[in-house]
Amino acid sequence: MKLKTSHVAAAILLSAGIHLAVAGYFAPEEPEMKVAGGAAVDMLILGDAFEDAVQAGEPADDVTPVEETEASEAEPVETAELAPVEPVTEPQPEEVIESVEAVEPVELAPAEPVEAAPIAPSSELSALPDMPVPTPAPERPKVTRKTETKKPEPVRKAQSKPAPQKAAGAGGKQAANATRAASGEKTAEARRDPGNAQVSNYPGKVASRLRRALRYPTEARRDRLRGTTIVSFTVSANGSVSGVRVARSSGHAVLDEAARDAVHRAARFPAIPAAAGRSSWTFSVPLAFTR
Numbered sequence: 001m002k003l004k005t006s007h008v009a010a011a012i013l014l015s016a017g018i019h020l021a022v023a024g025y026f027a028p029e030e031p032e033m034k035v036a037g038g039a040a041v042d043m044l045i046l047g048d049a050f051e052d053a054v055q056a057g058e059p060a061d062d063v064t065p066v067e068e069t070e071a072s073e074a075e076p077v078e079t080a081e082l083a084p085v086e087p088v089t090e091p092q093p094e095e096v097i098e099s100v101e102a103v104e105p106v107e108l109a110p111a112e113p114v115e116a117a118p119i120a121p122s123s124e125l126s127a128l129p130d131m132p133v134p135t136p137a138p139e140r141p142k143v144t145r146k147t148e149t150k151k152p153e154p155v156r157k158a159q160s161k162p163a164p165q166k167a168a169g170a171g172g173k174q175a176a177n178a179t180r181a182a183s184g185e186k187t188a189e190a191r192r193d194p195g196n197a198q199v200s201n202y203p204g205k206v207a208s209r210l211r212r213a214l215r216y217p218t219e220a221r222r223d224r225l226r227g228t229t230i231v232s233f234t235v236s237a238n239g240s241v242s243g244v245r246v247a248r249s250s251g252h253a254v255l256d257e258a259a260r261d262a263v264h265r266a267a268r269f270p271a272i273p274a275a276a277g278r279s280s281w282t283f284s285v286p287l288a289f290t291r
Contacts, residue, residue, distance in 0.1 A: 213266035229259035
């Protein structure tokens with residue numbers, strides 16, 4: 001390692017400075033100058049401190065040269081050689097090559113035509129005896145009778161002729177008697193009409209009386225039972241009831257029993273009208289339980 005000239009000059013200056021300092025320390029002291037009437041004044045030397053000291057100093061007798069120290073060269077450090085890293089090669093997907101064998105077309109041999117064997121006529125049919133086929137009888141011609149339509153006879157309009165006025169006497173009494181007879185017949189018919197109305201209204205009265213006597217059982221109401229029962233019974237001339245029975249059931253025994261109780265509760269019914277000309281009347285009345 002070579003030293004530069006600037007380093008050598010600096011070393012020389014440093015060594016000279018040290019020697020001058022040592023020489024100045026051992027040099028004899030100069031007598032102080034005294035001025036009358038004044039204080040002691042130190043002598044100061046102005047100038048550059050380092051350069052003046054170098055110039056003002058006396059040269060040293062022996063200057064020991066500074067030995068140059070040879071810088072030992074640094075031994076090169078052996079660097080450990082790193083083994084080269086081999087790159088990891090990714091496995092390449094193997095290409096699967098499927099060998100497809102070509103399918104050879106198979107030649108189909110043409111099918112030989114099969115000759116249909118002729119069907120031999122059955123001997124059984126020929127063995128049957130010849131039977132006569134019945135021939136249909138000829139249809140007889142239908143005789144159509146002509147219906148003679150009678151012509152409607154013309155209606156002759158009767159001309160109303162004014163009746164000749166009869167003189168009072170025997171003829172006048174006969175006319176008065178005929179008028180009275182006609183009015184009597186009308187009065188009799190009027191008397192018979194109320195009886196006919198009573199007869200036609202009697203079944204309605206019986207049915208309405210039954211419906212008023214009908215009671216919906218609590219058990220059936222709780223279970224929400226519904227149905228229609230047809231009850232049959234016979235009413236006598238005085239309105240009493242007999243032969244009460246269920247003609248058609250509703251499907252629930254509790255409803256059928258309630259229908260029979262309604263008939264007994266509604267009796268006795270109104271008497272049968274005399275104009276009906278009967279001593280008893282049988283009814284079949286439907287009673288519905290739909291509440």
